Amino acid sequence: MLKVTYIGGFNPFDWESLICPVCGGNEYESISHTDVFCKQCNAQFVVRHTCGDPGCVVDCFLSPMPSGGDIYAPLWKCDDCGAEVTLFEWQEQVCPSNENHKKLHRVEHVLKVWKIPKDFPPYFYLILKRGDYCSGWISVNNFDSLDYPTQEEWDKFQVENA
Numbered sequence: 001m002l003k004v005t006y007i008g009g010f011n012p013f014d015w016e017s018l019i020c021p022v023c024g025g026n027e028y029e030s031i032s033h034t035d036v037f038c039k040q041c042n043a044q045f046v047v048r049h050t051c052g053d054p055g056c057v058v059d060c061f062l063s064p065m066p067s068g069g070d071i072y073a074p075l076w077k078c079d080d081c082g083a084e085v086t087l088f089e090w091q092e093q094v095c096p097s098n099e100n101h102k103k104l105h106r107v108e109h110v111l112k113v114w115k116i117p118k119d120f121p122p123y124f125y126l127i128l129k130r131g132d133y134c135s136g137w138i139s140v141n142n143f144d145s146l147d148y149p150t151q152e153e154w155d156k157f158q159v160e161n162a
Contacts, residue, residue, distance in 0.1 A: 007047050008056040008130055010161055017153035021060055021124040021137040021146055022071065023088045041088070041114070042072050054130035060137070061123045062116060073114035079103040086112045128154065 012018055013028045013036060020026065025040035036045040046059045062071055073086040078095040080103060085096040087104075095101035119141065126149070127135035134154030136145040 007049055008054055008128065010056075010130075012047060012056060012058050012126075012128060013045075014161075015149070015153075015157050017149040017157065018058070018126075019148050021126075021139075022062060023073065024090060040072075042070060050127065050129060053132075055128045055132070058126045058128065059123055060125070062120070070113045071116065072112070075107040075112050076104040077107050079105060084112075086114045088114075091117075130158065 013030075016026060018026060018028075020028075020038040020041060020043055022043040023038060023041035025038050027039040028036050028045065029039050030036045036047075037043065038045070044061045046061070048057050048059065050057055073088050075084055076087050076093065077084050078097070078101050080101040081095065081097055083095050083097040083101075084107070085104070087093065093102065093104045095104065121139040121141040123140050124137045124146075125135075125140065126137050127133070134149055134151050136148060136150070138145050
């Protein structure tokens with residue numbers, strides 16, 4: 001028998017504002033309650049306790065990921081020369097063969113393995129404390145916090161799910 005317990009009394013993946021720090025997606029999938037991964041880029045997530053405080057910590061792993069797999073990004077094509085590159089929307093849209101070519105268009109429904117940029121963090125983590133604060137995604141490389149999810153979004157979620 002398997003009992004599913006939500007750490008902190010809530011499922012963080014039910015929160016619409018929980019945006020993947022890798023690709024910006026907010027659709028997640030789970031395989032038989034063992035793994036949670038981003039539906040768009042395949043980043044893997046693990047939820048753990050917050051050392052006794054009500055809430056949870058959500059970890060997002062890129063490489064090496066605990067159960068393997070690759071990170072995926074949408075394929076883009078240069079309008080000037082036809083070169084292809086895998087990029088997320090938040091990355092600089094520059095042609096891989098000529099930096100002066102700046103007009104790329106996204107090729108729908110084609111995904112390729114994304115090479116993690118130099119100095120990109122191997123994982124992020126997010127602290128969600130019930131009745132208290134949301135840390136935003138924290139990069140493990142330099143401990144800088146991303147601007148999402150916001151404290152206001154977290155407060156609203158807590159009120160809606162009280």
